[in-house]
Amino acid sequence: MKNSDKRIKSAHTIIKQSALVLAIACAGAWSTPSMAQSKTLYIGMNGGIMEKTWVEHVFPAFEKENNVKVVVVPGTSSDILAKAQANKDKPQMHVMFLDDGVMVRAIGMGLCEKMQPSANLNEIYPAARFKDDMAAGVTMGMTGISYNKKMFAEKGWAPPTSWMDLADPKYKGKVLFQSMPSSSFGLHGFLMFNRIQGGNEKNVDPGFKAWPSKIGPNVLEYIPSSAKVSEMMQNGEIALAPLTPTSVAVLQDKGVQIEYAQPKEGSVVLMVAECVIAKNSEPELSQKLAAYLLSAKAQEAGLQYGSQIPSNPKSQAVGDIAQSRLKKFVSYMENAVTVDWDAINANRPSWNQRWNRSIESK
Template sequence: MTYVKNLTSLAAGAGLLLAFGGADVHAQSKTLYIGMNGGPMEKTFTEFVFPDFEKETGTKVVVVPGTSSDILAKAVAQKDKPQMHIIVLDDGVMYRAIGMGLCQPLQKSAAYNELYPVARMKDGMAAGLTMGMTGLAYNKKMFDEKGWKAPTSWADLADPKYKGKVVFQSVPSSTFGLHAFLMFNRLQGGTDTNVEPGFAAWPKTVGPNVLEYIASSAKISEMIQTNEAAIAPLTPTQVALLKGKGIAIEYAQPKEGSVVLMTALCATANNSEPELTQKLATYLLTSAAQEKFLRGGSYIPSTPNAKADNAANEAEVAQIKNYMNTAVVVNWDAINEKRPEWNTRWNKQIER
C-alpha cells in the first residue's frame, strides 16, 4: 500500500509541475552545443558568459573544444545532421564554413547592428565575437639583455640578428603564421592573390632565422621562458594572457599594420534548435555578454559598447581600438580559394 501511495504522490507532483511549470521543465531538458577553442576560452565562457543565458532559458550550454580546423572538420562531418548548434572559428576559417553551406543567416538584432562594421560578416551569415589582430611578440628579457629595440616592422623577421631565434607558426595550420607570411609577402611586392614574391624571398631572408615551425602557438610561452625564442607572430590578447602568467613578453604593432583576426560565430544550418540557437547567438553579441568575457578572460569585445570594469582592461580595449586604425583586412575569399595549393607548396618548399 505504501508503494502505491508513493506512486500516487509522485504522479500528483508531476501533474503539478506540468500544470504550473511545464514550459520550464521542457526548457531545462534542452542542451546547446557550441564548438570553440578549449583551454582559457572554454573556461572563460563556461564560467562567466554562459551562466546568465542558462539561468534565463533553462538551457545547458556545452562546449565542444577544439581548434578552428578541428571544429570545421566536425561540422563538415555532421553537415546533414549537425550536433553543434553554434561554431566559433577564426575569421578565415569561418569564411570557409560559410562557403561550404554550414551556416544559416544570423537573426538581426540591436546587438548585431552595434558591432564593429568589420565584425558584421558576409551577408549576415556570421559575426565577429572577439576582436584581435596578428602582430609581433618579442622576448622582453632577451631584448633587454642584448640592448635590442622593440621590433617595428614585419621585415624584422628577416633581421640577421634574430638568426635561429624566430619561432613561426606553420602556415597550413595557423592563422597567425598565414597572416605573418602574407604581410611579409606584401613587403616583397606580393598580394593576397599573388604569393610568388613571398615564397621566392623566404629561403634567403626569414627562413635562416627560424628556429622552429610550430603547429600552434602553445609552445611560444615555453620557448620565451627558456630564452630560445626572440620574436614570433602573436596577438595582443595572447601576449596579455602570457604576461599575466609572469612571462617576459611584449607586443609590437608593425608599422605596416597588424592583420585583423577575429573569432567569429555562426549558427549551424539545419540544427535541431534553430530558435534557441539564434537566441544564444544574439546573447553572445550583446555588450552584457561581451563585458563578461572581457572582464573574465581579457578577450576583446566585437562591440564598442562593452565597458571594462578595471583600468587594465580599459587600457587594453583602448589599445586595440588604436591598433584597429592601421590594421589590415585580408581577402579571405581569394585566400581560401588558393590556400590548399599554398599549404602543399609550404610543406614542400619551406618545412620540407
C-alpha cells in the first residue's frame, strides 16, 4: 500500500471515530430525565418484615416515579439513632424510621428537620403528628401480650387478660421478656407493671421493688429484641411475651401458633415514626419520600403485605384477613394508653443502669 493510500485510510478512520464520539455526546445532551443517572436515598429502619415489605411493595412506585433508588440501612431504633447522631454534621442517611419514644429523643438532639406541609400529612391521625410536625407516625400499633396458642390449648389455660398474668406462678420459667434498655416492648411492659404497682413514669420505684418477687421468677430469659419469640414459641419454651398485634400477625402468617391478648389495663400505644434528617444531601427529594410514605397508597401496601397498621385512616384494607386485623386494631385503641416520653427520656439512662444492676444481673 502506497503512503498516500495509508494517509487516506487513516483520515477515514479518524473521521469515523470523531463521528462516533460526537454521536455519543449528542445522545447524552439530548437524553430524557428517565435516562439520566438516578439518585439514591438512604433510609434507616428496622430490618426483617418491615424492610422486606417496604423494599418489595412500598418503595418501587416512588422509585419509578422519581427515578431514584431507595436503600435501607437496617437496624433497631437505637442503632439508627446512633448512626444519625454520629454523622450529624454530614448525614449518611436521608430519612429515618424510629419508635415514637426514640423519635422524641432524635428531635431533641436536632437530628430532624420540620416536615413540609402536604395533603398526606394532613390526612394522618392527629395523634400521629409530632409537635411542630418535626416527625410523623407511619405505622400505628400497641404493645400488649402475646401467648403460645398451642401451649394454652394443651394446658387448658384461659387466654391472658392482664399485665399481671405475667406474674402468675403457673407461668414460672415460661415468660420471655425483652430487655428494657434496648426494647420498647420491654419498656412498655415494665411501665404498665409499674403503674399497677402504684407508680408512674416519674416514679418507677414501685415497679423496680416489686419485679424481683412477682414477674422476675417467671422470666426464662431477657432478650435484646423480639427475634427469638417465634423460635421459642414454636419450641414450646415460652408461654407469654410482650408483643404488638402486628408482630403477632406476621408470625401467624408464617404458621406460628401465637395469639395476641389485649390487657384490661390497656396496651401501650407504639408508633413507628419517620423524620427527614437535618442537613441531608437531598432535602427536597427526602421531603417528597417522607410525604409519600404517609399516603394511603403507600400504607395500603404496608398493611396488605406486612400487616403494618396505617396512620392514614384513608387507607383501605384488601381482603378479609386485613379487614379483620384493622377492625381489631381499632377496638384495641379503645383502652390503649400513652406514656410520658419526656419523663422517660429524661430518666432512661438511670433506669437502664438500675435495670441491668437489679434485674438482669440477678
